[in-house]
Amino acid sequence: MKCPFCDTEMIHGYLNCGNAIWSERKHKISTLPDSVEKYALHLETPLLSPHHIESFCCPKCQKIILDVSEYDHNLD
């Protein structure tokens, strides 16, 4: 995959993480979304090993692109 910002070939890898949420707001305590916020990549605390989110990292401009389409969201 080519970086959409600088066209450099990106490095395939995984975001290794525990519970997480991408949200339009900052969460102070928990990662549970409320009823009105838009969110994506909502991950519960893993039971065994960390979550492994397939992704690409640009070695030049150091941006990471995540495909989060298979994870819990309410963007529709």
Ligand SMILES: [Zn+2]
């Ligand atoms: Zn780049």
